[in-house]
Amino acid sequence: MTDNHKIQALCAGRPVAIVGAGLVGAGWAIVFARAGLNVTMFDANPEITRQAVPLIEGQLAGLQRHGLIDEDPATVLARITPVATLAEAVEGVAYVQESVLERVEVKRQLMVDLDALASPDMVVGSSTSGIPGSAFALGLSISPRVLIAHPVNPPYLVPVVELVPSPETAPGTVSFADALMRAVGQTVVHVRKEVEGFVLNRLQAVLLREAWALAQEGVASCEDIDKTIRDGLGWRWSFMGPFETIDLNAPGGVADYAVRLGPLYQRIADSRGHETPWDPALIRDVEAQRREHLPQSDLEARRAWRDEHLMAFAANRRARDPQA
Amino acid sequence: MTDNHKIQALCAGRPVAIVGAGLVGAGWAIVFARAGLNVTMFDANPEITRQAVPLIEGQLAGLQRHGLIDEDPATVLARITPVATLAEAVEGVAYVQESVLERVEVKRQLMVDLDALASPDMVVGSSTSGIPGSAFALGLSISPRVLIAHPVNPPYLVPVVELVPSPETAPGTVSFADALMRAVGQTVVHVRKEVEGFVLNRLQAVLLREAWALAQEGVASCEDIDKTIRDGLGWRWSFMGPFETIDLNAPGGVADYAVRLGPLYQRIADSRGHETPWDPALIRDVEAQRREHLPQSDLEARRAWRDEHLMAFAANRRARDPQA
Numbered sequence: 001m002t003d004n005h006k007i008q009a010l011c012a013g014r015p016v017a018i019v020g021a022g023l024v025g026a027g028w029a030i031v032f033a034r035a036g037l038n039v040t041m042f043d044a045n046p047e048i049t050r051q052a053v054p055l056i057e058g059q060l061a062g063l064q065r066h067g068l069i070d071e072d073p074a075t076v077l078a079r080i081t082p083v084a085t086l087a088e089a090v091e092g093v094a095y096v097q098e099s100v101l102e103r104v105e106v107k108r109q110l111m112v113d114l115d116a117l118a119s120p121d122m123v124v125g126s127s128t129s130g131i132p133g134s135a136f137a138l139g140l141s142i143s144p145r146v147l148i149a150h151p152v153n154p155p156y157l158v159p160v161v162e163l164v165p166s167p168e169t170a171p172g173t174v175s176f177a178d179a180l181m182r183a184v185g186q187t188v189v190h191v192r193k194e195v196e197g198f199v200l201n202r203l204q205a206v207l208l209r210e211a212w213a214l215a216q217e218g219v220a221s222c223e224d225i226d227k228t229i230r231d232g233l234g235w236r237w238s239f240m241g242p243f244e245t246i247d248l249n250a251p252g253g254v255a256d257y258a259v260r261l262g263p264l265y266q267r268i269a270d271s272r273g274h275e276t277p278w279d280p281a282l283i284r285d286v287e288a289q290r291r292e293h294l295p296q297s298d299l300e301a302r303r304a305w306r307d308e309h310l311m312a313f314a315a316n317r318r319a320r321d322p323q324a
Numbered sequence: 325m326t327d328n329h330k331i332q333a334l335c336a337g338r339p340v341a342i343v344g345a346g347l348v349g350a351g352w353a354i355v356f357a358r359a360g361l362n363v364t365m366f367d368a369n370p371e372i373t374r375q376a377v378p379l380i381e382g383q384l385a386g387l388q389r390h391g392l393i394d395e396d397p398a399t400v401l402a403r404i405t406p407v408a409t410l411a412e413a414v415e416g417v418a419y420v421q422e423s424v425l426e427r428v429e430v431k432r433q434l435m436v437d438l439d440a441l442a443s444p445d446m447v448v449g450s451s452t453s454g455i456p457g458s459a460f461a462l463g464l465s466i467s468p469r470v471l472i473a474h475p476v477n478p479p480y481l482v483p484v485v486e487l488v489p490s491p492e493t494a495p496g497t498v499s500f501a502d503a504l505m506r507a508v509g510q511t512v513v514h515v516r517k518e519v520e521g522f523v524l525n526r527l528q529a530v531l532l533r534e535a536w537a538l539a540q541e542g543v544a545s546c547e548d549i550d551k552t553i554r555d556g557l558g559w560r561w562s563f564m565g566p567f568e569t570i571d572l573n574a575p576g577g578v579a580d581y582a583v584r585l586g587p588l589y590q591r592i593a594d595s596r597g598h599e600t601p602w603d604p605a606l607i608r609d610v611e612a613q614r615r616e617h618l619p620q621s622d623l624e625a626r627r628a629w630r631d632e633h634l635m636a637f638a639a640n641r642r643a644r645d646p647q648a
Binding site for chain 2: 130152157158159160162187188189190191192193195196197199200201202203204205206207208209210211214215217218219220221222223224225226227228229230231232233234235236237238239240241242243244246247248252253254255258259262264265266267268269271272278283284286287289290291294296299302303306309310312313314316320
């Protein structure tokens with residue numbers, strides 16, 4: 001899954017830094033430490049850094065149980081060093097993964113601070129899911145070495161990462177991040193334009209939007225809409241993307257499919273106006289349907305169920321498809 | 325997975341009929357025969373009925389290899405009887421699953437023929453993925469006993485089935501089909517209105533449409549768009565629907581999520597106009613990208629890979645979640 005020699009060569013034996021040690025940052029720490037890199041971990045709130053350590057321990061134990069790490073959890077954990085200041089965190093590192101609060105002024109201040117501290121070749125990846133680099137990473141000496149590296153949660157299980165350069169990001173920054181991410185076991189998606197939601201959240205958004213609109217119109221219950229994905233469409237999508245799916249679904253491949261089914265999809269598109277379905281009444285209705293299905297008090301237990309399922313899924317994918 | 329006593333009671337010991345024995349019809353024959361029902365199989369083209377038998381044999385062998393049938397393939401196959409006429413096919417059956425050509429006049433003629441042949445309580449489910457019952461199943465004595473039962477291919481692996489009544493379908497027909505489908509191991513989605521594409525294809529359509537539009541705008545390559553699903557979003561969607569996914573993704577559940585992320589999704593929706601992306605130039609471009617990735621001559625082998633993956637996935641899901 002990962003190649004330690006390659007990783008060490010890429011980073012010239014230097015550590016990487018995690019800045020922002022919440023759920024996302026802690027997840028990234030596991031990705032890098034599991035791959036053999038030394039990791040410094042910093043959060044402006046020391047309490048969050050403290051909480052991250054047992055969180056990581058618990059996740060590593062789960063990974064071991066599912067055969068998803070080859071080393072002892074303690075060995076992996078020992079590579080992660082919580083530190084008290086940003087300066088200590090980034091001292092001599094090859095790469096910084098920032099996962100601080102999703103607010104543009106917080107991200108901007110961090111870039112200014114990193115600009116003052118960075119070594120001349122340090123690269124910075126931002127975990128933001130929605131703020132383009134143009135909004136917080138321009139006009140600094142470090143700007144050519146900053147890009148978005150947007151993960152899915154948790155990144156040590158779900159491998160995809162979207163790399164999105166700003167107009168000032170240097171091509172070499174993109175190729176370094178691409179090589180590093182692949183080397184630590186992630187799957188890289190190159191987003192070539194700073195569109196709202198990048199690629200992954202745009203795809204999620206259109207599906208969610210249609211799901212909410214169908215619930216609003218009473219076409220099906222939320223639970224039944226969920227079934228069409230989890231007992232239907234989601235099966236193929238767990239190992240094939242939408243283009244490959246339709247490429248295999250017509251005798252002559254994707255162009256054949258587009259000619260055969262394009263008109264149906266156009267009619268479906270035409271039948272949906274530009275609604276704004278997420279209104280308060282609908283939100284209350286969907287909430288009520290979900291709570292009937294899963295009481296509020298069971299949410300936490302169901303999240304643990306989800307995480308177990310994801311680990312089992314990852315183990316199964318890895319067994320069938322070692323490069324995944 | 326299935327309960328033979330319940331199934332036999334539901335059908336009062338009578339067989340079911342498959343009308344239209346192409347890929348979809350043959351798939352349905354496996355669903356019913358695997359559940360212990362006797363099945364008659366008819367196609368207006370006798371050559372297609374003949375081809376269906378070895379096709380079913382091959383699929384049953386695959387199901388056995390993956391531990392997805394409990395009986396010997398020959399035992400299951402022996403329950404399926406190809407017949408030469410529609411009258412023989414529907415004689416004394418409790419249920420007819422029609423999977424004839426996806427053309428409204430062909431479906432209408434079949435309904436007229438079934439109307440003349442049907443016993444007074446025979447129920448008819450149509451596999452159509454796009455034609456509402458209103459377009460071909462109204463105004464006959466049999467109309468109250470006809471509904472859409474739209475599967476995903478192949479139905480013996482992917483369990484979801486959409487039940488869509490026409491305005492003339494009797495409530496008892498829906499409850500019979502619901503009970504029968506669950507009893508043979510399918511997951512039932514009740515579609516309450518005859519909307520274009522029902523639920524499943526509407527959800528697929530919006531995602532495909534956005535994928536094509538992103539390819540058209542050069543935001544990402546087709547292969548990278550595929551990765552965001554198969555190495556990202558598709559992992560959760562293989563065991564949770566979109567509502568459950570977001571219900572678990574905010575501390576307070578789905579309403580909390582809607583308030584937090586509704587505005588982002590609204591911005592994403594607003595940023596997409598009403599394009600018609602499936603134009604010939606784009607189709608050529610996507611086709612070229614796919615063929616670079618997978619040559620035309622490898623399509624068939626890749627379909628076999630997909631089917632193996634789906635079987636392995638089904639076996640894994642069944643092991644983790646026996647009622648699925």
